[in-house]
Amino acid sequence: MINGADPFDFASLTVAHDEANAFDAVVPPIVQTSLFTFGSYDEMVAAYRGEIVRPIYTRGLNPTVRAFEEMLAKLEGGEDALGFASGMAAISSTVLSFVEPGDRIVAVRHCYPDAYRLFGTHLKRMKVDVTYVDGRDEEAVAKALPGARLLYLESPTSWVMEAHDVGALAALARRHGVVSVIDNSWASPIFQRPLSLGVDLVLHSASKYLGGHSDVVAGVVTGSKELIGRIRSEAYPYLGGKLSPFDAWLLVRGLRTLPIRMKAHEAAALEIAKRLQALDIVETVCHPALANRLPPGLTGTSGLFSFVFREGVDVKTFADRLQLFKLGVSWGGHESLIVPGEVVLQQKAQPNSAHAFGIHARSVRLHIGLEGTEALWRDLEAAMAAATEN
Numbered sequence: 571m572i573n574g575a576d577p578f579d580f581a582s583l584t585v586a587h588d589e590a591n592a593f594d595a596v597v598p599p600i601v602q603t604s605l606f607t608f609g610s611y612d613e614m615v616a617a618y619r620g621e622i623v624r625p626i627y628t629r630g631l632n633p634t635v636r637a638f639e640e641m642l643a644k645l646e647g648g649e650d651a652l653g654f655a656s657g658m659a660a661i662s663s664t665v666l667s668f669v670e671p672g673d674r675i676v677a678v679r680h681c682y683p684d685a686y687r688l689f690g691t692h693l694k695r696m697k698v699d700v701t702y703v704d705g706r707d708e709e710a711v712a713k714a715l716p717g718a719r720l721l722y723l724e725s726p727t728s729w730v731m732e733a734h735d736v737g738a739l740a741a742l743a744r745r746h747g748v749v750s751v752i753d754n755s756w757a758s759p760i761f762q763r764p765l766s767l768g769v770d771l772v773l774h775s776a777s778k779y780l781g782g783h784s785d786v787v788a789g790v791v792t793g794s795k796e797l798i799g800r801i802r803s804e805a806y807p808y809l810g811g812k813l814s815p816f817d818a819w820l821l822v823r824g825l826r827t828l829p830i831r832m833k834a835h836e837a838a839a840l841e842i843a844k845r846l847q848a849l850d851i852v853e854t855v856c857h858p859a860l861a862n863r864l865p866p867g868l869t870g871t872s873g874l875f876s877f878v879f880r881e882g883v884d885v886k887t888f889a890d891r892l893q894l895f896k897l898g899v900s901w902g903g904h905e906s907l908i909v910p911g912e913v914v915l916q917q918k919a920q921p922n923s924a925h926a927f928g929i930h931a932r933s934v935r936l937h938i939g940l941e942g943t944e945a946l947w948r949d950l951e952a953a954m955a956a957a958t959e960n
């Protein structure tokens with residue numbers, strides 16, 4: 571039944587009865603331990619031989635982490651999942667499990683900046699090349715795929731929210747024998763289930779919507795038993811970016827409200843994006859639902875989008891004047907946030923390039939939280955009034 575789970579069906583978010591949960595606690599316990607002991611020599615041998623599956627050491631398997639992995643696999647329709655200490659740990663361990671020196675990756679342009687930097691530093695040193703393509707241009711993707719090892723997708727993309735026909739891109743990868751992976755942090759499984767569209771692996775920064783409360787940094791990857799097994803046996807144990815039991819427990823808590831949170835983020839963000847688009851002082855709003863029809867497979871939109879002010883608007887005054895929107899990176903929590911593009915363009919991290927991320931100097935990225943549309947709009951209006959006063 572795992573593959574058929576409906577992401578809006580809260581029953582898919584309940585934790586199954588577990589013999590080890592002595593009190594049948596509705597919230598599963600945090601198994602905060604580094605190691606697990608054995609009753610006998612024979613039991614230990616059986617575990618080492620893989621004849622019985624049971625926790626040995628928390629870097630390998632931990633029951634609280636497993637509860638989160640199973641919930642997430644169910645939501646995405648995966649056979650298995652693997653939790654990580656961060657989204658970047660999920661990205662690096664996944665990519666490193668599939669490439670060797672001399673290999674090539676095809677990646678969509680404007681992907682998450684630190685993924686871009688991973689490709690431009692460690693992978694470059696490993697002699698792995700990356701070809702960047704516009705994910706909306708399927709011809710360009712098809713041309714780049716022959717001979718590639720991995721197709722790295724992110725849709726919508728991180729700042730300009732370019733949305734792709736994920737199913738079409740996955741089909742192209744399959745035709746060329748290329749493993750496809752997508753960063754699905756923005757849409758979450760509530761609005762996009764890439765495995766059902768033919769993508770091989772789906773990963774998340776669980777620090778964003780999956781956690782949803784801005785109190786955990788974590789990552790996860792899900793897909794077939796075979797592909798997850800490869801990551802589990804290669805990069806995961808030796809790079810060691812494991813998810814902690816307490817963070818997994820916070821994620822289990824976060825997932826329970828994911829469907830209603832996503833609907834609330836969607837409604838408020840769409841309303842605010844439309845109101846911004848109607849203003850003279852706004853040049854463009856980068857929100858997938860405003861740009862075009864949503865591509866097939868993307869069934870809703872989340873709370874993160876960006877827009878570009880026309881010349882003459884004082885973005886610094888705008889940012890400083892906001893009260894509900896806080897200046898801050900990340901997104902996906904209950905709180906509304908703003909990141910001015912001009913600030914990101916000054917970041918010291920290397921490699922860095924405005925072109926690579928599509929960030930316009932007069933742009934602003936907003937995360938629309940759960941404070942309520944009208945209160946957030948009043949905040950934006952007051953800040954825009956201050957930013958256009960001469």
Ligand SMILES: *Cc1c(COP(=O)(O)O)cnc(C)c1O
Binds near residue numbers: 659728756787900
């Ligand atoms: C934040 C983010 C990441 C990285 O996740 P961390 O948990 O911060 O390591 C990856 N992809 C996207 C789209 C993100 O927004």
